[in-house]
Amino acid sequence: MAFPFYRLVGRPAPIFVHIATTYRCQCRCVHCSAAGHERAGERELETEEIKSIIDQAHDLGALFIIFTGGEPLLREDAIELVRYAHDAGMITRLNTNGLLLDRQKVAELKKAGLTICLVSLDRPDAEAHDRLRGIPGTYEKALAGIHYLREFRILSEILTYVAKENFQFQLKEMEAFIRKLGLSLWFIFFPIASGRWYNAFDQVLSSEEREAVRRIQDLTFAYTEIRTRKTLCCHIQKFALYFTAYGEIKPCPFAHPSIGNIRKHSLKDLWHRYCSELKFEFRDDCPLNNPRDRTVFESFVESFAKKYSASL
Numbered sequence: 451m452a453f454p455f456y457r458l459v460g461r462p463a464p465i466f467v468h469i470a471t472t473y474r475c476q477c478r479c480v481h482c483s484a485a486g487h488e489r490a491g492e493r494e495l496e497t498e499e500i501k502s503i504i505d506q507a508h509d510l511g512a513l514f515i516i517f518t519g520g521e522p523l524l525r526e527d528a529i530e531l532v533r534y535a536h537d538a539g540m541i542t543r544l545n546t547n548g549l550l551l552d553r554q555k556v557a558e559l560k561k562a563g564l565t566i567c568l569v570s571l572d573r574p575d576a577e578a579h580d581r582l583r584g585i586p587g588t589y590e591k592a593l594a595g596i597h598y599l600r601e602f603r604i605l606s607e608i609l610t611y612v613a614k615e616n617f618q619f620q621l622k623e624m625e626a627f628i629r630k631l632g633l634s635l636w637f638i639f640f641p642i643a644s645g646r647w648y649n650a651f652d653q654v655l656s657s658e659e660r661e662a663v664r665r666i667q668d669l670t671f672a673y674t675e676i677r678t679r680k681t682l683c684c685h686i687q688k689f690a691l692y693f694t695a696y697g698e699i700k701p702c703p704f705a706h707p708s709i710g711n712i713r714k715h716s717l718k719d720l721w722h723r724y725c726s727e728l729k730f731e732f733r734d735d736c737p738l739n740n741p742r743d744r745t746v747f748e749s750f751v752e753s754f755a756k757k758y759s760a761s762l
Contacts, residue, residue, distance in 0.1 A: 543564075548588065549587075556604065571609070629671075
């Protein structure tokens with residue numbers, strides 16, 4: 451594994467590599483960030499192209515391969531891709547709405563070597579969850595999928611996005627519900643002005659509200675991606691990369707501009723050039739949640755992409 455070596459010699463290596471395998475999805479979630487990347491008529495990455503991304507990420511020193519979407523289980527090669535990443539020595543995670551997590555599918559994921567399965571569960575009751583997901587039956591299917599994940603001993607994690615209003619009450623209910631399910635991992639997702647919420651700055655939490663969410667955290671159960679007012683976002687820490695279903699390379703799953711395309715560029719060369727020019731800092735909240743910071747962030751990414759393409 452190249453990751454420890456690159457970190458020891460001071461060269462940045464992304465820990466988490468997110469790969470959107472498709473933007474097809476059964477749900478119409480009000481807060482979907484993936485919707486911002488979707489482009490009608492664009493050709494999705496083929497199986498061998500995704501395997502090449504996994505190989506290049508491994509050589510770069512990445513530790514986690516995260517299959518996301520859309521709904522990644524809608525791809526016929528989903529099991530094959532999980533197996534390929536596992537056989538390459540990567541920690542594998544799959545993000546899903548749970549609709550396709552039947553017993554046979556979970557058994558196949560277990561055999562393929564899936565490490566972690568993250569299941570979206572927005573509320574502790576069916577009516578509220580299904581309404582936010584835009585499709586009936588999602589809640590019950592997600593719970594059934596979680597049951598099968600536990601049966602096959604695949605580490606399962608719940609993802610819940612924080613609502614702007616009454617979030618403290620909702621999260622307390624959600625915490626009790628997840629503990630009742632017997633799960634030990636809960637990721638609390640802060641609203642981000644991206645995708646279908648691109649201009650929804652009214653949904654962004656205040657500093658006080660984010661602090662209230664952080665107080666729910668503990669090292670053995672619940673956590674958030676941005677932890678304290680002193681913490682740099684994972685993009686600035688050079689911990690993450692995101693590939694769209696069309697091969698575009700982006701700093702994270704919520705950023706709109708891309709720094710290049712894997713169909714045209716070498717990941718290693720692009721990544722090291724990008725990191726060498728990344729000089730600014732954003733702390734506490736995501737830079738996309740502030741119009742001024744987002745402009746700075748997106749302008750930098752667009753400028754880099756233009757400069758890099760011109761130098762080829």
